[in-house]
Amino acid sequence: MNMNDKMNGIYFVYDGECPLCRSAAYALRIKEKFGALHLINARTEADHPLMAEINKRGLDLDEGMIIYDGSNFYHGQTALEFMARHGAAKNSFTVFCKSLFRWRPITVITYPWMRGTRNMLIRNKNIGRIDNLNHKSTPIFQSIFSDAWDNLPPVLKKHYANRPYCNDIVTVSGHLDIMCKAPLTWLAPIMRLMGQIPPANEENVPVTVEFKSDLHSKAFQFNRQFYFKSTKPYAFRSQMIQVQDNVVIEVMRFGLGWKMRYTWDGTKVILSHKGYALKLFGHFVPVPLTLFMGKGYAEEVAVDEHRFDMITHITHPWWGKVYQYKGRFEIMEKLDG
Template identity: 45%
Template sequence: MTAGDPIFKSVFGKDWDKLPPVMKKHYAVRSNSHDRVVVKGKLDIKISPMVSLMARVSGMLLAYSGKSIPVTVIFRSDHQANSSTTNTPFYFDRTFHFHDRGDITFCSRMEQIDSNVVVEFMRFGIGWKLAYEWDGKKVILRHKGYVWRLFGKLLPLPLSWIMGKGHAEETPLSDDTFSMWTHAKHSLFGPTFGYAGDFKVTEVKCPK
């Protein structure tokens, strides 16, 4: 990754230049910067009772279901990060504006670990390992397992037995809007959680 490049340019590799404008805006945040991208939209959210209980105990995931929930997501970097590192974090700060529960925030950070492979870390060093792909029409996030970062090492974590395998897709709709859906699906119990909805990029603050 070259200094001044978006963090995700090296994740998408040769496909970066093929991405439509909305995807480049979505992933415009550069390493070691004050960059900020904001998207707003509405999501239909379905959380299974088991995942809801896990989320309430651990705080790692969203615990509540709902229809057409307004959501604000801020993408940012860490301006104090060492610009020479290859795994500069890309932060997701999500705020769910529930009508009956008020605002609930869920934050995570993504780190590139190998070419197009990224880990989305939540609390306690637990993360979802995934591969980013552009198939010419949409961004696909393919499940590569769950991990636990302990003393700097990534250890496989058999959460698939409980959560199922994750999957996500982001489809451009216009130069400023995209749709997304994500879920975890268990081979026996079916979907354990899922989000689906449309977003609009409302702010791109990436000064030269």
């Protein structure tokens, strides 16, 4: 069989190592007008002709199950909606799907939770990802920069070399000049509690940054250590999560995130402000904090094959530039994991 042949019935592609997915696959019943229901375990039937088409279309099976009805592919949330619309009410599972997931607002809210549950179950079983799109061989930021990736200077490619679903670590070291002024300084205790940028004023601060991959996701983690003269080292940790094309959210402690757009203008990488968001139960909820906190901005410029300059600042609509750090970093180490 190949995709040029007529494929009759409904094909349900699922993760056979996920108890939740497996139970759904075995319990699903489809209306008779669609014909037979064919189950495909993505882990054991990777050579099925349908899998080749799924990969060609860039459908990530680690992000959701897939239903194919002979002409259309339904992925993740839309697959759940297909089950609700066209399932035959012959058992409690199908009745549950039809009663709950026929309403799109409900699937929008609940599907990330279901996907998170699946990921947790897989982690607990110490099972790797399906990775049908072979993400492990591609840097996380290659899809963010898209066609511009090939034009990045070598040092910036090293900076963003981390791949997903592995233990890659890239370490950089440098010095930063840090400026923080009112009214942001008034919030210093809250900023420290929330693990935000260091509310300090000091020049030539030694800083070490680890860019770490996540074994179980496509998140890009920042672990920063600031070594101030008169205080203990300050840790600022966050993770970058791609939400759409070149739009990324940097998530900090308690789920507060800065939403930004990554671009390469031919001379530098620019991170432009797109607002703030709060991560709640797998969803990013926009929060109107720009008027209160100001707009973020950052850029990175290659110096040579091993060093790059960077600057980050926050500009408040009333108070002007209230925060900035800038300096130079050198790629120290890259560990492939």
